Amino acid sequence: MNEKCFAKKTVPSRSGDCICLDGNCPGYAQCPFYKPVWKFQHDTEKRYARLAALPEDMQKHIAYTYYRGLMPWRRDIV
Numbered sequence: 870m871n872e873k874c875f876a877k878k879t880v881p882s883r884s885g886d887c888i889c890l891d892g893n894c895p896g897y898a899q900c901p902f903y904k905p906v907w908k909f910q911h912d913t914e915k916r917y918a919r920l921a922a923l924p925e926d927m928q929k930h931i932a933y934t935y936y937r938g939l940m941p942w943r944r945d946i947v
């Protein structure tokens with residue numbers, strides 16, 4: 870597989886070269902969490918579209934609970 874994973878750091882740090890898992894990347898073929906960047910972006914767009922379709926109070930609840938009060942699916946702040 871030659872497509873870069875969305876979680877791969879460009880510069881490895883002391884905690885490894887993956888932003889999601891602690892440690893070094895074992896290689897895309899060995900990792901069950903591998904997702905190419907284009908798929909991650911596609912999934913994010915789908916997730917944001919679903920969030921934007923929810924009632925306002927539910928969007929605010931999700932924003933405060935999981936997005937530090939932000940609503941990136943609407944490009945604004947609660």
Ligand code: SF4
Pocket residue numbers: 874875876877878886887888889890893894895896897900901902903904
């Ligand atoms: S393939 Fe797995 S370990 Fe490697 S960067 Fe992606 S998510 Fe992290």
